Amino acid sequence: MTDSLPSVAPGDSVPAPRDKPLLAVLRGERRPVPPLWLMRQAGRYLPEYRALRAEKGGFLALATDPAAAAEVTIQPIRRFGFDGAILFSDILMVPWALGQDLSFGVGEGPRLEPPLVDHALAALDRVPARLEPVYETVRQVAAMLPPETGFLGFAGSPWTVATYMVAGKGSKDQGETRRYAYRDPEGFGAIIDAIVAMTIDYLVAQADAGVEAVQLFDSWAGSLSPAQFERWVIAPNAAIVAGLRARRPDLTIIGFPKGAGGKLPAYARETGVDALGLDETVDPVWAHAMLPEGMPVQGNLDPLALIAGGEELDRAIDRIIGALADRPHVFNLGHGILPDTPISHVERLIARIRRTA
Numbered sequence: 001m002t003d004s005l006p007s008v009a010p011g012d013s014v015p016a017p018r019d020k021p022l023l024a025v026l027r028g029e030r031r032p033v034p035p036l037w038l039m040r041q042a043g044r045y046l047p048e049y050r051a052l053r054a055e056k057g058g059f060l061a062l063a064t065d066p067a068a069a070a071e072v073t074i075q076p077i078r079r080f081g082f083d084g085a086i087l088f089s090d091i092l093m094v095p096w097a098l099g100q101d102l103s104f105g106v107g108e109g110p111r112l113e114p115p116l117v118d119h120a121l122a123a124l125d126r127v128p129a130r131l132e133p134v135y136e137t138v139r140q141v142a143a144m145l146p147p148e149t150g151f152l153g154f155a156g157s158p159w160t161v162a163t164y165m166v167a168g169k170g171s172k173d174q175g176e177t178r179r180y181a182y183r184d185p186e187g188f189g190a191i192i193d194a195i196v197a198m199t200i201d202y203l204v205a206q207a208d209a210g211v212e213a214v215q216l217f218d219s220w221a222g223s224l225s226p227a228q229f230e231r232w233v234i235a236p237n238a239a240i241v242a243g244l245r246a247r248r249p250d251l252t253i254i255g256f257p258k259g260a261g262g263k264l265p266a267y268a269r270e271t272g273v274d275a276l277g278l279d280e281t282v283d284p285v286w287a288h289a290m291l292p293e294g295m296p297v298q299g300n301l302d303p304l305a306l307i308a309g310g311e312e313l314d315r316a317i318d319r320i321i322g323a324l325a326d327r328p329h330v331f332n333l334g335h336g337i338l339p340d341t342p343i344s345h346v347e348r349l350i351a352r353i354r355r356t357a
Contacts, residue, residue, distance in 0.1 A: 091156025115168030142210030222259015280334025
């Protein structure tokens with residue numbers, strides 16, 4: 001392990017959450033320089049991450065070792081000074097806690113057993129204790145972060161999590177799960193309801209342990225028709241937001257329905273999220289015109305523009321900042337940072353955002 005970040009000295013004042021740039025913007029404040037963090041900012045593009053993962057021998061071993069997972073969460077803060085840290089974990093922790101077996105094969109992606117396309121949800125034995133290492137990771141990170149850095153937790157949204165639970169693995173078009181939802185909406189609804197309930201408990205526990213905001217990742221939201229989007233994306237996310245509001249009204253919630261496109265305004269209005277993540281396919285000019293006035297947005301640089309670097313990167317950054325200048329804006333990517341992203345390009349991005357280039 002490398003040394004932890006400097007701790008707060010006795011007598012130093014610790015900013016209240018509202019004084020942290022990331023949290024202030026997520027709660028509706030406009031700032032001339034947008035706060036910045038990147039999805040998947042703790043990951044394979046960092047040599048220090050690759051070294052630690054090799055030492056631990058696999059993703060799940062790393063994610064369930066609180067000291068190691070806390071170190072991974074802190075690595076990009078230590079290197080880049082981002083305005084937000086996001087918990088290092090995985091969206092499939094919820095189905096693991098619901099009783100499916102979770103594994104990460106080399107070069108294969110995650111696998112869940114048994115797949116619910118041909119096994120009953122009721123046959124699973126829930127193991128909520130599997131989430132305890134995540135909460136301990138949160139506690140350790142919260143004690144290590146600089147006082148100005150916001151701390152984000154997260155969970156997968158029900159539709160996206162269900163696609164893995166039903167098929168047992170990821171897919172390009174989520175066809176197996178979409179067929180299942182049409183064929184047996186009642187059975188599929190029971191899976192969604194189980195994910196909703198577990199996710200509320202999971203995010204409340206993350207908040208109790210120290211996260212200050214959470215993001216709901218719906219990576220496969222773009223695969224649904226409008227009616228199915230309303231039923232399997234908007235309604236379950238609204239239920240999660242309502243559940244969180246009842247138990248942790250102070251918790252800030254970001255919704256990220258990747259690929260939603262023209263359905264974004266309905267998602268923003270109907271789910272009750274505090275802020276909305278935009279993927280790289282969304283025109284930020286259109287988003288500013290169509291989304292609720294004053295709603296904070298996050299995004300939406302194309303991860304490939306970050307890889308391209310140079311003047312193309314500069315122009316892309318400037319377009320986004322210009323389009324969203326009159327709205328609370330957290331600068332981020334439109335999806336996760338890619339493993340072959342040069343560190344120097346991330347440094348250029350930060351410098352451009354913070355007007356030091």
